[in-house]
Amino acid sequence: MRRSAAPSQLQGNPLKKPRFIPPARSDPGLNEEKKLNSDVKLFEVPANKNAFLQSQNDPRICSFNLPPEESAREINREDNYREKYHLEASAKTTLDPHHTAHSAPKEVMVSNGQEEEPDSLVKYFSVVWCKASKKKHKKWEGDAVLIVKGKSFALKDLEGKDIGRGIGYKFKELEKIEEGQTMMIGGKEIEVMGVISPDDFSSGRCFQLGLSGALNSSQTPKKCTSNPFKSVCKLSSKENRQNGFQNCKPRHDPYAPNSLVMLRPDNNHQWMFNKNHFPIVDVVIDPHLVYHLRPHQREGIIFLYECVMGMRVNGRCGAILADEMGLGKTLQCISLIWTLQCQGPYGGKPVIKKTLIVTPGSLVNNWRKEFQKWLGSERIKIFTVDPDHKVEEFTKSPLYSVLIISYEMLLRSLDQIKNIKFDLLICDEGHRLKNSAIKTTTALFSLPCEKRIILTGTPVQNDLQEFFSLIDFVNPGILGSLSCYRKIYEEPIITSRQPSASQEEKELGERRACELTCLTGLFILRRTQEVINKYLPPKIENVVFCRPGALQIELYRKLLNSQAVRFCLQGLMENSSHLICIGALKKLCNHPCLLFSSVKEKECSSAWDENEERRLYEDLLKVFPPDYNPLMFAEEESGKLQVLSKLLAVIHELRPAEKVVLVSNYTQTLNILQEVCRRHGYGCTRLDGQTPISQRQQIVDGFNSKYSSDFIFLLSSKAGGVGLNLIGGSHLILYDIDWNPATDIQAMSRVWRDGQKHPVHIYRLLTTGTIEEKIYQRQISKQDLSGAVVDLTKTSDHIQFSVEELKNLFTLHENSHCVTHDLLDCECTGENHPGDSLEKFPLSRTCQLGPHQQKSNSLKPLSMSQLKQWKHFSGDHLNLSDPFLERIRGNVSFFFQNITNQTTAT
Ligand SMILES: Nc1ncnc2c1ncn2[C@@H]1O[C@H](COP(=O)(O)OP(=O)(O)OP(=O)(O)O)[C@@H](O)[C@H]1O
Ligand SMILES: [Mg+2]
Structure with missing residues (x-):
């Protein structure tokens, strides 16, 4: 395949992550290799050490029902608590490249030209791409638009320039393309981020969005201005202050049994955010919700509250909730939204008005259902964006306070979304933001909202740069600039994991890893299934x-005796021929008829003669009964x-x-x-x-x-x-x-x-x-x-x-x-x-x-x-x-x- 001549690659792509070169090494190629093989474990805490599981005994929580005088003592105790918390509450943050190993996906098959499929069907996809390589850790080089027409495709960068083209592909392969899929196409590896509507393509918006988003994030990084209240509490006049005072009873009884009361702001927080000297009011989670909460969810809500209120890290309002799958991250967020929307610690004023929830398309309605399940349909009005319900409707109606949108729709509606003042942003399955160069991340980054939560069921890990992206998204600038982060954390940590690291390098790396974990652990929470x-x-x-069935065994032997497998075992394999062999064996294990269909299909392919598959499949059909019909497959096979x-x-x-x-x-x-x-x-x-x-x-x-x-x-x-x-x-x-x-x-x-x-x-x-x-x-x-x-x-x-x-x-x-x-x-x-x-x-x-x-x-x-x-x-x-x-x-x-x-x- 032709190599791309796109200027973005030749001159350096502004979105491309700078490549890390470990110190004191001169050959970047070698460095890359070593870096990938190093065991980069940042941090590990056994689940049962997690402070949240133990905090039933936390004096802070026991004191929820204390009379007001005691609350002051509670505040004084907080420093101790913070120190303890600082050490214990950290998420399990592991960086281990072993288990992320992967290399290029299969090249989409080239057609034999005999397929008769409509050539007129055109589809557009937003993708990220990089050059094909066998490296385990790939770095996407940027966003692109994939245009699929019949059996051909074109790949364009966001400046509209062609960076890849191909014709004569298998229609069926191209037709199958879908969101989340990774594949090789025209010598490039791509991951499909979503579908672009014909309208967005013809208007050219799908190119412009990425550009503007990228500029926003890379040239003018947003800093958290650390005022968690400015969006809603603008009561500066005396009159407003008096109104505020009238409303300063807690919304729910903080002394009721089983009540869940949030931490009161400390003096420093009050000094920063309560300039009008409103009375402090207990923020109490709605008992209707508390009734259902599991203990870990109570703790999770306290954690999220403190994070977004800027109580955990001075003035930083971001959080990552990385609980394992099924622990009810949705309910924890719903409880937080409902609380902040109705209450606040200063004069009882609500902290937020509008919330934006971005989630994979398949979960948009799940979120709506969960809101309904926990809060009914009266308390809070939810708006979900779909082709029939556009963002404009949300903007026009004062009824709605929560907007739920898919990542794909968000990109399409970014201009409208930017015009809405959101006070809280929740990114579900947010590990996709670990790549700072892609359009979704830059678009979300460009939103001015300071309270940001990432939800993810997978640990925050793998790659120190990806880790940086997630952290920098929720708490922009907290780790400094990327180059600073590299010098301070990434380089020493990676160097310390090299087998050749000196004792001194090892110690430094460990210290830095520990430091990084402590800092980020304040706003990352992960609990495991056990809870x-x-x-x-x-x-x-x-x-x-x-x-295996008798036919399976016979075919299996035949495949293992094939020339293709023998070549692989002699180390003579071409690029990915072993993958073809593996694929064939896996198919056979599922059912021989799958293999039969593949062989038939390949036989008809024009590329059959020079194809590696020929070496694998030759004579295979002879093993099947002469009248074998894959559609009439037998279970016994x-x-x-x-x-x-x-x-x-x-x-x-x-x-x-x-x-x-x-x-x-x-x-x-x-x-x-x-x-x-x-x-x-x-x-x-x-x-x-x-x-x-x-x-x-x-x-x-x-x-x-x-x-x-x-x-x-x-x-x-x-x-x-x-x-x-x-x-x-x-x-x-x-x-x-x-x-x-x-x-x-x-x-x-x-x-x-x-x-x-x-x-x-x-x-x-x-x-x-x-x-x-x-x-x-x-x-x-x-x-x-x-x-x-x-x-x-x-x-x-x-x-x-x-x-x-x-x-x-x-x-x-x-x-x-x-x-x-x-x-x-x-x-x-x-x-x-x-x-x-x-x-x-x-x-x-x-x-x-x-x-x-x-x-x-x-x-x-x-x-x-x-x-x-x-x-x-x-x-x-x-x-x-x-x-x-x-x-x-x-x-x-x-x-x-x-x-x-x-x-x-x-
Ligand atoms: N306290 C609870 N009592 C009863 N059911 C609950 C409770 N909390 C959550 N659930 C239910 O558990 C299920 C899983 O919750 P949810 O989808 O929020 O998990 P999750 O943490 O987001 O997992 P994933 O990472 O797989 O998305 C949902 O059906 C939810 O309604
Ligand atoms: Mg979920």
Whole structure:
């Protein structure tokens, strides 16, 4: 592919992050390599050390009901508290490049020219791009606009210049493009940030927006002017002051049992923000809300309140709430908004008037629903932006105080949004702002709102520059300029993690990391899943090793003997040929018919002759029966599909009132699963990348409703599982495995969350002895995963492999019941694991995890040693009293099982 000649690249892109070069090294290429391999762990605090979990005992909280004189003492105690808090409340902030490993996504396939698809269909996307490379840590080089027309595309930078072009692509590949997708196109790697309307494209606004946003942020960085009240409390005249005095009773009784009262401002705060000497009024959370709050949510609200009021870091009003998935970040924010909108500590005056919530498109309606759920429809008026409800409507009506908008819509409506005075900005799933060069970040950064909250279920981690972006977004300037931050923190920390670092460098790096963590920990809060476990029903997690079918084994052998695989193992592979081999094996594990279709398709391709795939697929079709029809696939041809089919049948039979969430990462596989549902007459609903955003919430609600006749929810985990609540389902089946444990964890936490009524059964299906086991082992074998570096934005599809690793990947273990178990160094034969009898199931049984139990309950990837503690047994085990496993055992060679919350009442 032609290299771009765009001036933005040749002359240096103003949005491009300066590249970090560790000190005392002359070869930047080498430096880059070393930097990527270093273990950059910034900070780690065990979950149970978290101050928020302990603060039930915090004197500040116990003193909520103290008479006013005592409140003064309370204020005096605050300094001590702050010191303690400063050290304890820090988020788990881990930077570990191991688990972010990924490289370039697949190049979109070039068409054979025989497809007959409409050439006139034109689509536009906003994207970020960078040159193709195998580096683990990629830096997007800027925003661009992708124009897809039939089988061709053009990529334009924001000055409208072409930076890439291509024709003759596969229409189907181009048609599939969707938000969040990363891919290789024309030799560039791109990530699709959203869809651009034809109107925005033809008017040219999609180019102008990025430009103006970029200039705002890079040339005139906004500094927090640190007046949390100026937007609403402008009462300076005597008259106003008197009015204010009349209204200085707390809105709710601070002395009522169980009341949740916010910290009173200290003298310094009053001096800064209460120039009019209004009386101090207790800010009390609405008891209607408090009634529902979990303890960690009470603490979260206190934390958010103090952050946005500028009480934690002098005059800084930003916060990052990074609680693990499902902990109710939405409710905590709703409580904050409702409180600040009605109350304030100075004369009772409300602190905010208008709030802007920016969220992924699929969650806009979820936010509306949550407001309704917790506050009803009368207390607060919410406006959600969609194609039929434009921002102008919000502007015109005084009724609405909260605007909820998707990131994509925000970019399109930026001009109108900028004209509205928002007092609070909440960015849901805000880890996407970690890249300061992209349009979304620059647009949001340009909003003058000082109180900014980022919500994210994934830890704030990975990359010190990304960390800087998030911090600088919520509290602009708090870490100084980027260059200053680099000198003070980034360089010493990275240098100290190099194997060659001197003792002195190590100490300096550690000190700086600690300093950085302490500072940022004041306004970052992360709690783990354990805090809500006790409110959740039991979770029974099963890893099910399915015996491959005869056709699968034959095809698998054939693939491993192919020229393509042999070339890979000799290190002769071209760029990404190993990925093609891996992809083919994964398809085969899902079902041989998927492989059949791919081969057929490739055979027709004009590029077949010189294609690497030829070396892989040659003679493969001969293994299939001569009249093989992929549409008429048989369940027996795939071990996993057979297990799935039996599993669905037994769930349907034994738990007719319960429902199943069925997850795959591939649309084609979902098609097969949907066909299975059809054949068996199971009602199903489906959400994948093609599902219009406007319909997603409706589909979710339909499934969660007890009146729904759908037995199965087919979910493409990569296409928007983030943030969804699928508590209508209590059985979740992961049909295939992703390299990135975060994708699987995301999917699993859709059902085991607050509101779930039934015990949750999770089934992870793996084909015994195949590449799926290897991927699973890779997920769990990283012992230092305790750092929980799980980041969904990393696709991990293209990890770098050594030849040795490839050899392991490309081996089929035909004689093992479970290679993973073989690797565990476990003495049991799989017949009857010591101390474990399935007869006890599902009665109370102490978990084998022992001291690790807490750890594994958290949403972290499991480690090998933890897996060893799980109950495990071969499919031939005689005492299976789990009726679900009993039904599938004929096709299963091995099981692992773990039960969390076994004794929780359901
Ligand atoms: N105190 C509570 N009592 C009962 N249900 C609750 C409570 N808090 C939250 N929930 C429910 O729990 C579910 C998960 O909450 P929410 O969607 O806010 O999680 P989250 O932290 O945003 O997770 P994610 O990172 O996956 O988006 C929602 O259905 C919510 O209504
Ligand atoms: Mg959420």
